Every structure is written in structure tokens, then in C-alpha cells.
Amino acid sequence: MESQHNVIEIRDLYKSFWSGSSENEVLKGINLDIKNGNIIGYIGPNGAGKSTTVKILCGLIDDFEGDIRMMGMNVRTDAMEIKKRIGYIPENASLYDSLTPMEFLSFLGEMRGIEPGRVTERAMNLLRIFEMQKNANQRISTFSKGMRQKVLIISGMIHNPEIIFLDEPLSGLDANSVIMVKEVLTQLARDGKTIFYSSHLMDVVEKISDRIVLIDKGNVIADGTFDELKAQANDESLEKLFTRLTGSTGLSDRAEEFIHSVEK
Numbered sequence: 001m002e003s004q005h006n007v008i009e010i011r012d013l014y015k016s017f018w019s020g021s022s023e024n025e026v027l028k029g030i031n032l033d034i035k036n037g038n039i040i041g042y043i044g045p046n047g048a049g050k051s052t053t054v055k056i057l058c059g060l061i062d063d064f065e066g067d068i069r070m071m072g073m074n075v076r077t078d079a080m081e082i083k084k085r086i087g088y089i090p091e092n093a094s095l096y097d098s099l100t101p102m103e104f105l106s107f108l109g110e111m112r113g114i115e116p117g118r119v120t121e122r123a124m125n126l127l128r129i130f131e132m133q134k135n136a137n138q139r140i141s142t143f144s145k146g147m148r149q150k151v152l153i154i155s156g157m158i159h160n161p162e163i164i165f166l167d168e169p170l171s172g173l174d175a176n177s178v179i180m181v182k183e184v185l186t187q188l189a190r191d192g193k194t195i196f197y198s199s200h201l202m203d204v205v206e207k208i209s210d211r212i213v214l215i216d217k218g219n220v221i222a223d224g225t226f227d228e229l230k231a232q233a234n235d236e237s238l239e240k241l242f243t244r245l246t247g248s249t250g251l252s253d254r255a256e257e258f259i260h261s262v263e264k
């Protein structure tokens, strides 16, 4: 593997959304250095600020405070160059329904400057890995949620990016496909790619991440390897540590209250 260096540097990242005169402070000073070849699990409860962070890093939100460098470039001034070298896989996106996966992936590949023959070959190989080669020329409008998600995952990787951002990428995928994605991510990291994996679920992340960054209400509240966090957790599961750190206590009482309210 090539030597390790910081591919993402986040300094004092603040982001607020405004609704009229009321401010929702979503990111409250995030600082992170991320090395190439690492899989980062960016975990936190709903509304913690994960997607906002990912969108800022991918250049989809540009009004923020702080400094971000990726692969040595500044996201504010070198956004175009950065976008060519990263992949973004959102939880769901509007795919072009009237296209087939082959047409969609070819379009994306060519937009990113990959030679057409090469895109077709690469797209077919990636579709085959997800057992979708038979659907290569079928309209996306006829696809199930999981099939769409697979096309989205492929579309974020078709240009062989150096950093791959995944925001809840596994929704809708069946067990085998989840294993497949985990395996693909592990191998990509072994090849020196950096994976930034955002999720509100601990289970998948704790198995593949080199480092887990836990965020809550816009702050990093824990950061370390699986073993380091496990040591902090004093034998409780990471799931429990997560619940404790994010202050989600009384969940069983709330569940009971929910059931009572439904049954009333």
C-alpha cells in the first residue's frame, strides 16, 4: 500500500440552516484528519449532521464556515477538480428512470472523461458483481429499491475515485448484497482508496471501519478504532455505548408509551 497521508482535513467546520430568523446550528466545529486507505465510519443518530457533513465534503453545500482540504486541494476553490476524484453515493437519488443502467452509467462515465469502450466494459463488470448483468438494458423505472441502490453504488464508483463517500448506502439491499458491498469497500481500502461511510446504524460500520467517528448534535463525541471505543465502553456493546453517549436513554419506556398510544 502507498504511504499514508491526510486525504481529508476538516478544520473548524460550522454550518447553520436558517428558517426565518431562527438558526439551526447543525455542525458546531468539526475537526478531522483522515488518511488514505482508511474506512471511516461516520456514525450518529438521526439529525446529528452526518449528511450535511458529507454534502459539504462533496461540494453540494458551499455556504459553511471553516476550512476543508481534500487531496491537498481546497473545496472552495478547487471544487471541480475534487469532484472528478471523489465518488458520492447517497441513500437515494433520482436516477434517470427512462434510461437503462447501461445508458445511465455510460453517460456518467463519459461525463467524467472515461473513454466509451472502457465505460461499457467497466459498467458491465460492476453490474455482474451485483448480479445485475441481465438487467443492464432494462429501464430503471422498472427496478426495485434495492436494484436502484445497486445502480447508485456503481455510479459512485464508475470513475475509479480516490475517495468514496457513502451516505446510508445499504438501504434496501438484501443480505448478500450487503456482504458484497462490505467486501468491495474493504478491498478498495486495501488498494489505497479512502472510504467515508456515514450511517446511523452501528452494526455494519463496526465490522468494516478502521476508525469510527461518532457525532451527535453537530459535535464529534467519540473518535477511535473499534478496539479503542470498545475499551472505552467497558465491555458494553458499541450499540450501547452509542446510545449512552448520544443520550438516548429511556428507549424501552418510550417504546412502551408508543404501543400504549397505538392501542388506546
Ligand SMILES: Nc1ncnc2c1ncn2[C@@H]1O[C@H](COP(=O)(O)OP(=O)(O)OP(=O)(O)O)[C@@H](O)[C@H]1O
Pocket: 017, 018, 024, 026, 044, 045, 046, 047, 048, 049, 050, 051, 052, 053, 199, 200
Ligand atoms: N437543506 C436543509 N435546510 C434546512 N435544514 C436542513 C437542511 N438539511 C439538513 N437540515 C437540518 O440539519 C440537521 C441535520 O441533518 P442531516 O441530514 O445532516 O442529519 P443526519 O445526521 O444525516 O440524519 P439522518 O440519520 O436522519 O439522515 C437536521 O436538523 C435537518 O433538519
